[in-house]
Structures are given as C-alpha cells and as structure tokens.
Amino acid sequence: MEAIYIKNANQLITVSGASQAPKKGRQMSELGIIENGGLVLRDGVIAFVGPREEAERYIDSLSVEPFVLDATGKIVTPGLVDPHTHVVFAGSREQEWEKRLQGASYMEILQQGGGILFTTKQTRAASEEQLFEESKKRLDRFLLYGVTTLEAKSGYGLTVEDELKQLRVARQLDQRHPVDVVSTFMGAHAVPIEYQSDPEAYVSLVIDVMLPKVAQEGLAEFCDVFCEKGVFTVEQSERILEAGKKAGLKPKIHADEIVPFGGAELAAWVGAVSADHLLKASDQGIQEMTKAGVIAVLLPGTAFFLKEEAAKARKMIEAGLAVALSTDRNPGSSPTESLPLIMNLACVNMRMSPAEVLVAATINAAHAIGRAEQVGSLEKGKKADVVLFDAPNYAYLQYNFGVNLVDTVIKNGQVVVKGGTLCV
Numbered sequence: 001m002e003a004i005y006i007k008n009a010n011q012l013i014t015v016s017g018a019s020q021a022p023k024k025g026r027q028m029s030e031l032g033i034i035e036n037g038g039l040v041l042r043d044g045v046i047a048f049v050g051p052r053e054e055a056e057r058y059i060d061s062l063s064v065e066p067f068v069l070d071a072t073g074k075i076v077t078p079g080l081v082d083p084h085t086h087v088v089f090a091g092s093r094e095q096e097w098e099k100r101l102q103g104a105s106y107m108e109i110l111q112q113g114g115g116i117l118f119t120t121k122q123t124r125a126a127s128e129e130q131l132f133e134e135s136k137k138r139l140d141r142f143l144l145y146g147v148t149t150l151e152a153k154s155g156y157g158l159t160v161e162d163e164l165k166q167l168r169v170a171r172q173l174d175q176r177h178p179v180d181v182v183s184t185f186m187g188a189h190a191v192p193i194e195y196q197s198d199p200e201a202y203v204s205l206v207i208d209v210m211l212p213k214v215a216q217e218g219l220a221e222f223c224d225v226f227c228e229k230g231v232f233t234v235e236q237s238e239r240i241l242e243a244g245k246k247a248g249l250k251p252k253i254h255a256d257e258i259v260p261f262g263g264a265e266l267a268a269w270v271g272a273v274s275a276d277h278l279l280k281a282s283d284q285g286i287q288e289m290t291k292a293g294v295i296a297v298l299l300p301g302t303a304f305f306l307k308e309e310a311a312k313a314r315k316m317i318e319a320g321l322a323v324a325l326s327t328d329r330n331p332g333s334s335p336t337e338s339l340p341l342i343m344n345l346a347c348v349n350m351r352m353s354p355a356e357v358l359v360a361a362t363i364n365a366a367h368a369i370g371r372a373e374q375v376g377s378l379e380k381g382k383k384a385d386v387v388l389f390d391a392p393n394y395a396y397l398q399y400n401f402g403v404n405l406v407d408t409v410i411k412n413g414q415v416v417v418k419g420g421t422l423c424v
C-alpha cells in the first residue's frame with residue numbers, strides 16, 4: 001500500500017491527547033493544532049504527525065515515494081465521527097413533515113400510528129438488498145460530508161426477524177462501504193402496533209427473545225432505548241438496558257427529548273456510555289451524568305427540525321460533562337447527513353464554540369461509540385481517516401454554513417472523496 005504525505009495545511013488539527021478519556025469542560029477547547037505541520041499515512045494508519053521538517057525526514061527514511069497532497073489554504077482534521085444515527089431504514093416521511101408544518105406534533109403523529117411506526121411498516125416490507133441500497137446512498141452522502149465512522153441503530157423492525165434484518169444490513173454496510181459502521185440494538189424504539197394493548201409483552205419480547213439473538217449473532221455492541229413519556233417508561237428502560245448489559249451490550253439512552261422524564265438520571269444509574277438528546281434534562285440529571293462519566297450526545301439538528309429549544313450545552317460543558325454531537329440521521333426528526341450543518345447549529349443554537357464543536361464531532365464522538373483508540377484524532381497508529389476542508393481555519397468551517405466545504409476524504413489510507421466528489 002502506498003504512503004500519502006499531506007503538507008502545507010493552514011491548520012493541521014490533531015485533536016490529540018484524549019484517546020483514553022473524552023475531553024471535558026475547558027479541555028473541549030483544545031484542538032492540538034500543529035502550525036506548519038506534516039501528516040504521513042502508511043498502510044492505512046497514521047505513520048507520522050508533527051512538524052514539517054520532521055515529517056520530511058521521516059519520509060526520506062521510507063523506501064516508497066509518497067503520494068503528496070498539497071493542503072495549501074485548507075484545514076486538515078480527523079475524519080468526522082457521527083455517534084447516533086438511525087441510517088438503516090426504508091422510505092421517507094416528507095408527508096409527515098408537511099403535517100408538522102401545519103401544526104401537528106411529533107408525538108401526536110407517533111401516537112396515531114405514524115412516525116416511527118410508519119417507517120417500521122416500510123422497513124418491514126423491504127428486502128435486505130433494498131435496505132442495503134437505500135442506506136448505502138445515505139452513507140455515500142455522509143462520506144461526502146466528511147464522516148468516516150458512524151453508529152447505526154436498529155428500531156424500525158420491531159419484530160425479531162426485522163430487527164435482525166436491520167442489524168445484518170448494518171453489518172453488510174460496515175463490511176462493504178468505506179464508512180465504518182458501529183451497531184446498536186434498539187428494539188425498544190417504539191411499541192409496535194400489534195403490541196399497543198400490551199406494551200409489557202413487547203418489553204418481554206425485547207428482553208427474552210431479541211436481545212439474546214442479537215448477542216448470539218454478535219450483531220450489536222450497544223443497546224439503546226427511547227425512554228420517553230408515552231413510549232418506554234424509566235422502569236422498562238432500566239430493565240431493558242440491564243438485560244442488555246448482561247448480554248454484553250453497552251447501554252445508551254434516548255433521554256429527556258420531549259419532556260423531562262428522568263432519562264439523564266437513569267443514564268447515570270445504569271452507567272450508560274452516552275445519554276442522547278437531553279433537551280429537557282434536569283440539573284440533577286446533568287450532575288449525576290457528570291459524576292458517572294456519561295457522555296452527552298447532543299442533536300441540535302433534531303431540535304431545529306422539531307422546532308424545539310436545543311439542549312443546554314453550555315450548562316453541560318460548565319458542569320464538566322463531555323459533549324459529543326451527532327446528526328441523529330433518521331426519516332422523521334432529522335433527515336440530514338450533514339454533520340457540518342449540525343456543527344453550525346451547535347454554535348448558533350447552543351452557543352458552543354467552533355473549537356468545542358470540532359472536539360464534539362471527532363474524539364468525543366469516538367468515545368461515545370467505543371472507538372477512541374482507533375479514530376477521532378490524528379495520532380500515530382490510529383486509522384488514517386482524514387478530511388481536508390476548503391476552509392482557511394476551523395472557525396470558518398462552521399461559519400460558512402449550509403455548504404459542503406469537504407475537498408478530500410481519506411478512509412483507512414484510501415482517498416475516497418476527491419475535489420468534493422466520491423471516487424469509490
């Protein structure tokens with residue numbers, strides 16, 4: 001495999017020094033920028049990162065002539081990491097969105113059998129091949145926006161076979177698409193129509209049948225629950241997450257999205273890796289998450305699209321929480337693959353700084369999906385996942401919003417996007 005040497009970057013942004021624990025509080029502003037730096041990629045991993053002269057001495061010692069990428073006028077960052085998506089599904093929900101524009105609420109639509117349950121119908125009807133093709137298109141778009149690793153949840157099957165189908169498609173995508181896909185089992189995403197009169201029976205199905213099968217086939221690393229008024233109670237969520245832990249799946253939780261519900265507190269209690277959404281999280285919940293080391297995965301695109309007030313990121317960062325950012329890509333509350341747009345919304349609607357936002361979408365996001373030793377920063381030995389943005393500095397990346405500034409994406413040492421165009 002050939003070597004790549006990236007030089008002349010305006011800013012070489014390493015986000016280094018946090019592979020063991022996520023960046024919290026003030027550390028979230030530390031980007032580890034190397035002025036006049038050089039980055040050498042070899043055999044799919046980062047072989048050298050540091051001052052330019054040293055990079056060139058390193059190259060001279062190699063037996064191969066590297067392919068040189070001139071990053072003049074650009075910034076170089078780690079591949080972006082999206083720690084919360086529902087990217088494997090069939091169909092779309094623009095009709096529901098039109099209804100919401102006319103005043104219907106997200107939860108009303110779900111309670112009438114639409115929303116997640118509408119996508120469930122379409123996903124159940126789709127073959128594995130069809131699901132793969134639809135989802136692959138979305139992964140292509142993620143790559144075009146600089147995302148090289150993402151998490152994907154099940155939760156639109158809601159039967160044993162259809163949940164397994166979704167997770168198998170996620171595994172196929174991981175194996176056949178350049179983007180790395182980390183899987184989460186989310187059988188507890190909604191109570192399916194056929195169990196509406198007996199939600200407890202569905203919780204039992206999740207715990208007694210789905211979880212053991214998912215674990216047995218090694219189809220997921222995490223278990224997630226939509227803990228929300230009218231969906232799964234705190235008590236049901238706790239049982240599901242504890243059962244997940246016993247089956248070897250690490251807990252995650254959709255917490256306090258629509259109403260304050262004790263989801264943040266539950267995340268701390270069960271030792272969740274992350275609690276996500278948190279729009280209505282209580283002060284106590286935030287404190288308990290900080291003590292328990294739970295990462296807050298914030299989704300300002302979802303708040304925007306549901307016309308809700310965004311999560312209180314400043315309060316969380318000041319409380320010492322590690323914050324990560326994600327698209328929440330799904331067909332209902334966040335139909336976008338643009339993590340850079342989410343980063344802009346995090347600045348504008350949550351008052352995060354451009355530096356904090358970059359940390360939140362790289363190393364902290366990697367921690368939220370258990371991949372911080374492989375990705376999320378430009379450090380020797382990590383995967384050669386790199387993005388060149390056509391931006392003179394990192395603040396410009398979030399300032400010039402709603403456009404795609406990605407010039408080049410390298411995944412596992414291979415150029416997969418060139419001049420803003422997919423080349424795989």
Ligand code: NIG
Binds near residue numbers: 226328331333
């Ligand atoms: O994270 N809130 C629950 N689940 C998703 C939305 C899924 C959907 O609407 O299809 C979310 O926002």
Ligand code: FE
Binds near residue numbers: 254
């Ligand atoms: Fe979600």
